[in-house]
Amino acid sequence: MRCGEKSFVMNGLDILIITISRTMERQKMIQIFSIIISLFFVLLIYGHVAMAGPYLDSAHGNTGYGVLRTSLSAAPNDYAKGNCAHCHEQHASIGGSEPTPLSGSASSFCIFADNLSGVTANPYSQSDDFCFYCHCYTDASSLQTSNFTNYDHSHTFGGYSSSTPASIFAAFNQTSYHNLYDIQDFAQTNFSSFFESDSNPCVACHNPHLAKRNKENVTDPSYTAISRPTVHEGLWGDGSGEKMSDYYSGHYRAPYYSSSTSTYEPGGTSTYNGSTMPDYATFCIDCHNNTNTIYSHALGRNLKTIDWETAGGESGGDKHGKNAATVGLDIKNPFASSGLGVTIGFALSCLDCHEPHGAPNVMLIRNGVNGGTLAGNIPSFNSSNWPYLCCRCHQDDSSHGGSSYKFKYVHHLSSDSPYTLPEPNCAGCHGAGGDLWNKSQIACYECHFHGADDSYFASGLGKTATGRRTF
């Protein structure tokens, strides 16, 4: 026998021990097998019961604050809060009659009223959109018990408590708004995997069976209310890689919270890297990108395309997006001292400047931006009030001895100004007369909008355009 080999010669005790041990092993095996088989059948029978989905975690399905249509809250139709029947009538009636609201006919998706009336522009009435029946607070008669508010983004996440729309319904009835007809029109073509001709336009951005109450948990994006149009079956913002901090790592700087110079959106905390908010940029460019053609019935034209992604300086996309400023930025805090280790090349969230539903300003421009409320409304694209928005982040002349809402310094005097003085022909652009700081100002909208460059100067003003991307 070589060293390390076992002897195959066994005595009686060895055999007894092995026999007992094998018997025990067999019994143990049988026990384990029995347990596995039992578990298999338990899973087979109750597996579907044990599985839980996300509806109960959603704002609509929650048993504490979910949907509860008032007309179905009393016996005999006293459905539980969060029950499907508060939105869906499986037979277009309950108990042989139609509960309030009386829409008069069966509606698609078995919901209690039509998703969209077909109206192409605001002002909307409550019956124009199914969601308005509950998301109207006191701006109409809400069907939900108990009633609830939906303040706008500025108010909810930015702390601008004077921002007045208290309901989604009211938000859509402002100066500018996400046109519901346009959304439905666009989504049924571009997101046909889930969006049908009768789908509710709100569903393009929200999955009503998943959406949560971010409004009650403003710094926790796991409570996000949005779903990307291209990924409708999941929430957006709750998962890894779905925060603004992930959009362009190290390049997002949250704006100041309302009236603060030390706390930031969302929620007014010290976090400023976007890790507490969904990646709204990726979310919005599912539609608003540089390839989609989106027709606006309100404007009577296609929307400007938005390239938030392409770097490359003057040959790239918007510099408010991933494309970086090519020279410098005369910018205000918190961006001037961002703490990110970058001084240019910030990539903004769309919702830093825009409301998602509607706004008192044109182009859904927020009422409050980067810690302060706009000095006045911007009622139209051709308004002279755009400086009220731009100066919320960009230094105006008041930072350099001049006037508020004027931008001579950044255009002509700053070290990286594009049109350094002395310019040979001031009057060509600004007219004759006026002192150095108070010449007539070119309207911001001439050069600064999504996709713009300074080709405005090629329109016979006696000035050669630099070719700079100007947004």
Place this chain on the structure above:
Amino acid sequence: MHKSKKAYLIIFLMIICCLPGHTLAKVEGLCSNCHTMHHSQNGGVLSEWGESGPYKALLINDCLGCHMGTNDGTNQTPHVFSSTAPTYGDTGTEGNCLAGGNFYWVTQANGDVAAHNVAGLANADVTLSTPPGFDGTYTDYEGNAAGEGSWAAGQQVTCAGTYGCHGHHNIDDSVKAIYGGHHAAGSTIDGSSVGNSYRFLIGILGMEDTDWEYQPTSTAHNQYYGVDRGAVPDRQTINYLCAECHGDFHSISGAGSSSPWLRHPTDFDMGNTGTSSEYRNYPGDVSHTYSVVAPVANTDVSSVISTVTFTDDTIVTCISCHRAHGTPYFKLMRWDYKNWPGGGTNGCNICHTEKD
């Protein structure tokens, strides 16, 4: 007997016992179990007879009289009405109710919303004077419409006949409407007669479970007949039976022909949905086991299926959600839908697998 032969015999017998059982509609046994020549025995009425005889067809009782009792899995007569509360549980699949549920609950408080108000068993429905969604053009397989096409307000539903679910609609009397049904061979369920129709529902097809789904399992259950809906409805589906009184809930104009539906679809195969849709996860897991909680119909009813394949065997039916006779739950639902979530039971997620 050799041990191995014994073992084979035992295995064989076990297999036989496990095979799905299916019964013939034909009643067997002594004539006197059901009939009496003179409604008199030794000058009196037997205690097991009904109290309001004599009955037509020399029967010893009426429909409810014979079909009243408590099911125990061995009874030869299906009991659809119990004098005491049946055990139902969360889904009606583990107690002593049968596939159609039980009329017991219509006799209880708020019974109108729990069961069909069958005449002779309960008062007329206080709220519903006619069947909701009634469409008199929904003629049955024989071409006859319930109520002869017009349902008078206040008219109660009956077990069989003109206003009933069972038997011929062109015969008013319940007994006459199913005349001969109990004696039919029932070996072929082709809808050609009452006896050759699924559960005496004239024209309807299906495979009948031996014990009327007493504690059904995925391998022992009724196999309901359904089709993927077309412009012309198939008058032999289990859904069409319901549509004979609730036509608006079934018609193309009332429910639609495809998503988005106007009313919850029936006679629609979930196999029509995308392969990644939540419906393709019926009954909530990858087993695709036939669910007796929310059963689906099949175009092929030649055998009982225990798993579904989404090829015309996952057809949504009215009775996927409801039981025809009654349940303890609002609107004859198979589970307590109304009190979900928070309480109740979510049976909807058997099909709507992501809605939980």
